[in-house]
Amino acid sequence: MVQITLNGQVVEAQAGRRLVEVIKENGATITNLCYIDGLEPYAGCRTCIVEIVGARPTPLQLACVSQVADGMVINTDTAEVKRTRQSVMSMILANHPDRCLTCHRRVHCMPGDICLRDDVVTHRCLTCSKNYRCELQTSCEIVDQGDFEEPWVGEPRSYYETPPPEPDRGNPYLEFDPQMCILCTRCVRACDDLRHTGAITLSGKGHRTMIAFGTGGAIHESDCNFCGACIDVCPTATLMEKPNKWLGRADDWTNSVCNACAVGCTISYGVTDDRPVIVRPDRLNPFSRDQICVRGRFGYVAVTERERLTRSLVRAGTRLLPAPFEQALGTAADALTAVKSAHGAGAIAVLGSPLATNEEAYLLARLARAIGTPHVDFSHGTVHRAVTAAMRAAFGTDRVPASLTDLEQAQTVVVAALDVEDSHQLVSLRLKDSVIKRKVQIVLVSPKWSALDRWAAAVVRVAPGQEAYALQGLADGGVAPAGVDAAAWARALDVVTRGKGASAAVVYAPNGADGPARAGAGATAAANLAIALRGGEAGSAFHYLPTDANVLGIADMGIAPGTGGKSFPEIVEAAQRGEVKALVVHADNPLLNAPGRAAVEAALKGLDALVVIDSLRSTTAEYATAVLAAAPFFGTDGTITNADRRVMRQHSAQRARGQESDAVEILAALAARMGDHEAPAGIAEAHEALAAATGYPTLAQVDAAPAQVRALVAASTTAQAQPAPAAAALPAEGLALATGRPLYTFWDSASIRSDEADKLHREESAWLNPRDAEAAGVRTGDVVDITDGAATLRIAVKLDDGVAKGTIYVPHYYDGGALMALLPLSGVGASTGALRVRALQPA
Numbered sequence: 139m140v141q142i143t144l145n146g147q148v149v150e151a152q153a154g155r156r157l158v159e160v161i162k163e164n165g166a167t168i169t170n171l172c173y174i175d176g177l178e179p180y181a182g183c184r185t186c187i188v189e190i191v192g193a194r195p196t197p198l199q200l201a202c203v204s205q206v207a208d209g210m211v212i213n214t215d216t217a218e219v220k221r222t223r224q225s226v227m228s229m230i231l232a233n234h235p236d237r238c239l240t241c242h243r244r245v246h247c248m249p250g251d252i253c254l255r256d257d258v259v260t261h262r263c264l265t266c267s268k269n270y271r272c273e274l275q276t277s278c279e280i281v282d283q284g285d286f287e288e289p290w291v292g293e294p295r296s297y298y299e300t301p302p303p304e305p306d307r308g309n310p311y312l313e314f315d316p317q318m319c320i321l322c323t324r325c326v327r328a329c330d331d332l333r334h335t336g337a338i339t340l341s342g343k344g345h346r347t348m349i350a351f352g353t354g355g356a357i358h359e360s361d362c363n364f365c366g367a368c369i370d371v372c373p374t375a376t377l378m379e380k381p382n383k384w385l386g387r388a389d390d391w392t393n394s395v396c397n398a399c400a401v402g403c404t405i406s407y408g409v410t411d412d413r414p415v416i417v418r419p420d421r422l423n424p425f426s427r428d429q430i431c432v433r434g435r436f437g438y439v440a441v442t443e444r445e446r447l448t449r450s451l452v453r454a455g456t457r458l459l460p461a462p463f464e465q466a467l468g469t470a471a472d473a474l475t476a477v478k479s480a481h482g483a484g485a486i487a488v489l490g491s492p493l494a495t496n497e498e499a500y501l502l503a504r505l506a507r508a509i510g511t512p513h514v515d516f517s518h519g520t521v522h523r524a525v526t527a528a529m530r531a532a533f534g535t536d537r538v539p540a541s542l543t544d545l546e547q548a549q550t551v552v553v554a555a556l557d558v559e560d561s562h563q564l565v566s567l568r569l570k571d572s573v574i575k576r577k578v579q580i581v582l583v584s585p586k587w588s589a590l591d592r593w594a595a596a597v598v599r600v601a602p603g604q605e606a607y608a609l610q611g612l613a614d615g616g617v618a619p620a621g622v623d624a625a626a627w628a629r630a631l632d633v634v635t636r637g638k639g640a641s642a643a644v645v646y647a648p649n650g651a652d653g654p655a656r657a658g659a660g661a662t663a664a665a666n667l668a669i670a671l672r673g674g675e676a677g678s679a680f681h682y683l684p685t686d687a688n689v690l691g692i693a694d695m696g697i698a699p700g701t702g703g704k705s706f707p708e709i710v711e712a713a714q715r716g717e718v719k720a721l722v723v724h725a726d727n728p729l730l731n732a733p734g735r736a737a738v739e740a741a742l743k744g745l746d747a748l749v750v751i752d753s754l755r756s757t758t759a760e761y762a763t764a765v766l767a768a769a770p771f772f773g774t775d776g777t778i779t780n781a782d783r784r785v786m787r788q789h790s791a792q793r794a795r796g797q798e799s800d801a802v803e804i805l806a807a808l809a810a811r812m813g814d815h816e817a818p819a820g821i822a823e824a825h826e827a828l829a830a831a832t833g834y835p836t837l838a839q840v841d842a843a844p845a846q847v848r849a850l851v852a853a854s855t856t857a858q859a860q861p862a863p864a865a866a867a868l869p870a871e872g873l874a875l876a877t878g879r880p881l882y883t884f885w886d887s888a889s890i891r892s893d894e895a896d897k898l899h900r901e902e903s904a905w906l907n908p909r910d911a912e913a914a915g916v917r918t919g920d921v922v923d924i925t926d927g928a929a930t931l932r933i934a935v936k937l938d939d940g941v942a943k944g945t946i947y948v949p950h951y952y953d954g955g956a957l958m959a960l961l962p963l964s965g966v967g968a969s970t971g972a973l974r975v976r977a978l979q980p981a
Contacts, residue, residue, distance in 0.1 A: 140208035145215060151206045158186050158201035166214050169223060169277040171230070171373050172322040173202045177331050183322055184226045185277060189213040198222055224286035227278060230320050233345070234374075235302070238263035239278040240286070261317075266375050267383045273373035274320060303348060309358040310897040311380055311436055312369065316348050319376040325349060325368035332429065334570040334593075337362040349376070358898055363589075363881070364432040365563075370418060381439040385415040393420050393844070395778060395786040397493050397687035397771050398433035398885075401426060401542070401564045402780030404845055405434055407772065407791035414438050414772055414791040422845040425542045425782070431563040432882060438772050438791075440884035441892065446753050447767040448796025458755075458765065463797055467804075470764040471811035473747035474509065477720040483510030487709040487718050490516045490697035491725035492686035493885065494801065495776030495788060497821055499688070500828040501805035502724050503696035508814035512703030513718065517731035518650035518685045519698060520705050521965070524658030525648060525682060526693075532665035534856035538677040541782050541848075545645070545681055546572055550637025550671070552581045552612065554605050554664050555647035555683070556878035557588040562647060562683050562781075563881065566590045579633045583608050585876040586905070586947050587940025596629035598622055599942050602876040603656055603866035603967060609663035610862045613670040620868065621942055634671070642671035647683035649878045651733050651950055651958070653965015659863035669857045677855025683781050685879070691779030694832055694850060706732065707963045713741035720747035722808075724801065725768070727756040727889045730955035734963030736929065751804055756889040757954055766808075768801040769794055770886075775821040776802070777840060783848045785840050872972025873910065873946040875960070883951040891954030903934040905947040906975065911937045916977045923976040924948065929959040935975070946973060 139150045144164055151160045159175055161168050171183035179202035186201040191211040193199050198219070201212075213219065231239055237253070247253075247264055263269050278284075302317035321340075326349065329338040337360045341350040352360030368377045379386065388408025396403045403426035408416035417438060419430045450466030451458040461469070477485050488506040490499055506514045526536035545551065546568050559566040566589065572578035573593045580594040585602045600608045604619045611617065611627075612634045618627035646664040648657040661682070668676040684690060699705055704712055706728070712718040714737060721742070728738045742748060742761040750762040753770040773792035777785050794800070806819035818824040825837045835847045868874060880901040887895035896902055904924065906916060916922055916935055924931045924946065933952065941947050948957045960973065 512700030528661035656967025733961035869972030
């Protein structure tokens with residue numbers, strides 16, 4: 139650390155740091171319209187001018203390119219600095235539409251007033267969606283721009299010399315208005331350097347230079363993945379979030395966590411009128427830091443308020459009718475009590491959700507105990523338990539100490555996932571960071587192309603189900619699986635061989651539709667590879683990415699079959715046989731999530747009682763006896779446990795709407811009706827109870843160190859390689875199915891089978907290899923029937939060699955999970971048949 143003098147005050151700073159960051163951290167006011175903290179300076183706006191005493195050739199220097207040195211004397215508020223900044227700012231404003239920025243009367247104007255200063259003005263700060271949250275506006279106030287006399291006063295403004303470019307409002311998430319742009323290029327550099335996407339660039343020359351997406355077309359036609367990083371850094375209204383853009387000036391901010399995947403990115407909700415209106419990334423999570431994905435940023439508007447349940451429902455004949463909460467609760471309790479009295483507690487099963495909080499899961503487990511049933515699970519429970527069983531066999535525990543932050547220090551990483559860019563995007567992003575910063579070597583094992591492919595040193599494109607065989611082959615130095623390119627396999631073996639040591643890691647991300655056999659085999663092979671790479675330290679190198687946000691948390695809370703209890707597939711089979719008569723479903727939708735849709739639907743129809751606790755009228759809720767309206771996730775308090783076993787704090791960003799209740803209160807009330815009168819009915823009480831029961835950190839500990847406290851992590855692990863899993867059989871004819879969670883289709887809207895589940899319409903087609911398409915007589919855009927002989931799925935198809943020959947990829951959430959009708963109840967890994975494609979008329 140060195141000492142510098144800032145505006146007469148001696149402060150300490152790290153030598154070599156960018157001066158602009160040190161100035162801001164020490165509370166001095168400075169404008170910097172093009173600088174992005176942490177990135178290399180661009181020095182394009184020149185508004186960060188300061189006086190550095192003794193600097194040459196002039197004391198006036200740019201703070202963004204100047205680095206801290208011992209004894210440096212800096213002044214940010216001298217008359218000369220102010221005048222120079224005003225001059226620089228006047229050039230930026232010369233081609234900007236808002237004369238309000240330099241008008242001394244702007245505080246007196248109302249939105250409907252006619253501008254008396256500029257009779258041709260059409261755009262004003264008061265009619266701008268970013269009014270009072272605009273960095274350019276703030277910068278003009280900081281430098282007192284209205285006090286500056288431009289030398290060209292009276293001359294025609296260059297802004298009116300050419301027609302402004304047309305805005306792009308053609309997608310549901312992001313609006314682009316180039317007339318507001320000051321060419322700071324923050325968005326370009328955020329897209330390139332923070333996201334490594336490269337969807338935004340500069341086009342044109344001279345004063346016709348402008349920001350462009352892709353080759354200059356619409357945003358949704360470019361490579362933009364709508365993460366919103368450009369929105370976060372844009373200093374004007376050029377790039378804006380489309381939902382609630384006129385409400386984005388939030389009254390308050392609430393830090394929370396995203397439940398779209400197991401990374402658990404921390405986010406902040408901007409709240410107005412007791413509801414969220416905007417989302418920004420929050421730096422609390424040490425892995426996600428200042429980045430989130432499209433699901434995290436726009437998940438809160440995936441469905442409209444009208445589509446959410448705000449009143450409970452009870453069945454009257456063939457219809458579900460609104461009812462007061464107490465009536466619906468009574469109907470639910472009476473139905474469960476009737477089944478228990480007539481058939482015993484074993485005739486009732488309970489289904490939880492990995493999208494729920496730990497507190498809700500704990501109370502759901504208590505409800506099951508109050509009922510007396512051991513039949514407790516969630517849709518992907520068998521997949522999770524197959525993975526954890528493989529981990530226990532290999533490492534002695536499934537609570538390994540591996541942390542995603544450690545992944546950023548690895549030099550060799552093997553990723554086994556269908557498409558980690560779609561399922562856990564921040565993991566993909568940090569791997570790209572590592573390639574750029576540290577030349578990390580990545581090996582991908584997957585049946586489908588992903589955006590991470592172009593960053594990988596080797597891509598092993600396997601047929602679906604062959605992932606375990608490929609991983610074991612990498613561990614053993616064996617031969618390539620059938621159909622894998624020999625050169626790609628040789629590159630992968632070379633990377634793995636050279637990567638053995640303390641800086642290697644393995645990432646394993648199963649799919650919920652895989653089924654336990656395929657997921658367990660993949661986990662065993664991935665663990666064997668981790669042991670081959672790291673030996674006794676393999677437990678610190680194996681990174682398991684669960685299928686959903688809180689899989690680890692709800693498993694810790696007891697959402698798993700008890701002694702003699704049935705798993706979810708067994709519950710469905712028992713219901714079909716008439717042995718299970720009632721089902722309680724909390725925040726899950728097995729018709730969307732679970733394979734074997736026909737069997738699941740038949741089971742739901744045959745129940746005597748179905749109690750659903752949800753914020754949505756899901757496709758499962760349509761068969762309910764009673765539906766108890768719960769708050770959506772962003773309207774709840776509590777905690778979740780992410781893939782790192784970090785206990786992440788969730789704070790409510792919305793006041794209850796209508797008659798909806800917090801799920802903790804609903805579960806406590808239902809448990810009381812079923813005999814557990816001690817069930818805690820508040821978040822604090824529920825967490826205190828679960829901490830005592832499970833060994834979890836207390837809520838006070840979690841709040842004292844947000845996103846830092848980890849739960850139940852093993853102090854040590856073993857390393858015992860397991861027998862190699864057998865290679866999965868490939869279909870002799872027909873196509874093997876690959877499926878996984880897509881990026882742009884939201885769970886909430888897919889659960890109600892909304893036509894707008896994929897608002898960008900990027901995930902509404904199947905991928906077919908061109909050679910398979912030629913044999914089937916199919917072209918891109920054709921609508922086809924995919925059949926297994928018993929069920930049929932109709933979907934458009936696109937030709938893409940990103941899937942191997944003999945493979946067809948279909949997004950899991952397409953048409954509300956319609957694909958699940960083609961799979962057996964035990965998952966795609968248990969399927970022995972092949973799919974066939976029948977061409978219909980072109981789309």
